[in-house]
Amino acid sequence: MSKKILICDDDEGILDLLTMLLEDNGFDVIAEQSSLNVYKIIESEHPDLLILDLWMPVLSGDQVLRMLKNNPATQTLPVMIISASMEGKQIAVLAGADDFMAKPFDVNTLVERVKKFLSKEEMEASL
């Protein structure tokens, strides 16, 4: 069964690109533009990985991330932050991100990192 990835970014262009890219690499992709819906989707869809933008209206990526990491039900879900913000990496690390990629990213590197992540998950799960 293919792995499920939830992507949340307020920029439609990024969502389209990542959806195409990751589906192309055999993943199930749920693309969501509003950060307010992230928790609900995680609860119902149980994704294996969350790719999250930082600068989003109403609820920022690091706020979402903190909520997820503080909640026992979601704290094990790996989260990769993608951001074009200059301080992105620091914010991501402080909020407890599992990985970070600066925009603009190299799509091949991103796919590699996602694959590495999910295979690690699989290994850990099988142990």
Place this chain on the structure above:
Amino acid sequence: MNKLNNGEFSFSHETINKDFELLTRALDASISGIVITDHNLPDNPIIYCNAAFEQISGYDRKEIIGRNCRFLQQNDRNQPERQIVREAIINGLDCVVEIRNYRKDGTLFWNELYMSAIKDAFGNTTHFIGVQNDISRRKKAELALLQHQELMERRIEERTRIIKESEEYLASIVSTVRESLIVLDKSHSVLSVNDHFLKTFKVSLNETEGKVLYELGNGQWNIERLRQMLENVLPTNNPVEDFEVEHDFPHIGRKLMLVNAHRIELEGDYKDRILIAIEDITDRREIERRKDDFLSIASHELKTPLTTVKGYVQMMNRYMPENASDKFKSIVDKTSIYVERLNNLLSELLDVSRIQTGNIELHKELFDFDRVVKETVEGIQTATKTHQITVIGKATNSYSGDESHIVQVISNLLANAIKYAPDSPEIVVYLSLVSNYLKVSVTDYGMGISQEDQKKIFDRFFRVGEIQQRFPGMGIGLYVCDQIIKNHGGSLWVESEKGKGSTFSFTLPLDETEVPE
């Protein structure tokens, strides 16, 4: 005739000649000039003069007898003393005057004249006796003293005027300065402040001068940090410069101040006075903050669509049909190159803006330096088919610094090496430990840099003239590298010979204490 009986003189018929001769000799022995005038004769002529008078006046007795005393003043007639003498003669009184007289040869002498009237039994004036002393020397000394005093007074006036002028000049400078200035005495009472202080902090001179600083305006200057600086820092670190104080003032609101303090150490009246200059940087900081905000937003907003474009171009490569024409492939390749260039320019521009604002933040953590260098080289090696990059040596596997910044420097040096050595494929990265520094050198065998240009290549926006035509760029890369290395307490330099290639090297201190705060 008691006076006469008092002495040896009897003036009897037998002795009178002898007695007179003796008295005349006595008069001649005096060093004071003595004359007797007869008041009953017309114009009060001199009827007797002694030898000293001849001596003082330079006239012979025969030239003196019969003349009025005024002949001694010659043409110097307008002396007020003459009036005193005249009145004494008319009224038959004694008088003492200092009067200018002239010798026979015309030279001046100051004459101190004691004049006494001689009266008969009925009280009528019969004669005058004048006793004269030449006081020219004393007069001269007095005059010299007077002149000296006048000169001194004039000088003092001149000095006072100069001091006043220079005080006014300094005061006008102080009042023009757009910084607040305060002068405190050693017990921290305000001696004076300038206009700018009064304006900025909306206070009057009356409620300021003479008050202890901390009590000013109901204690609004009782700022703990300022107090600490004045009481604890200044006594041992004089002067204190760029000391930042933030305070919320009741009327004017929150102010961010940059304070310089200087305690006067010179011996003298001003010793231990404290000069304080306050620059209000509240607005400047606000502008800097807005600039930073703007940069963050610009960076974010420009990079977001760039991410999409870059991603799609990469995917175009992925989906390239087998039978795609070379022309099409080349178009996609070029698009990819220019998107990357746009990304680099954007990053450089943002870096420079951040460095300009002084806000290039270091996020230091321990990392495996050698591994990071190798990974960076690998990353660039995969992207370049034209050059072969070799890594030689080892530096350290544990360095504390900003990894992303160090990667930026190494990438930049490698990109330059590739760019400026298009026909020499070999590039060497040399890692080593030198004393307590790590050293990285990047060597290419390309076009090299002239001695003259070597001095300028680390300047912002500098481009080597002939290079600009062939290799576009903004002249920012090395400037940023230099700043990053400096921020880590290290140094970056170049050794190069035109036509033979260049070696860019940097060292970084392993000892934390050498890294700037």
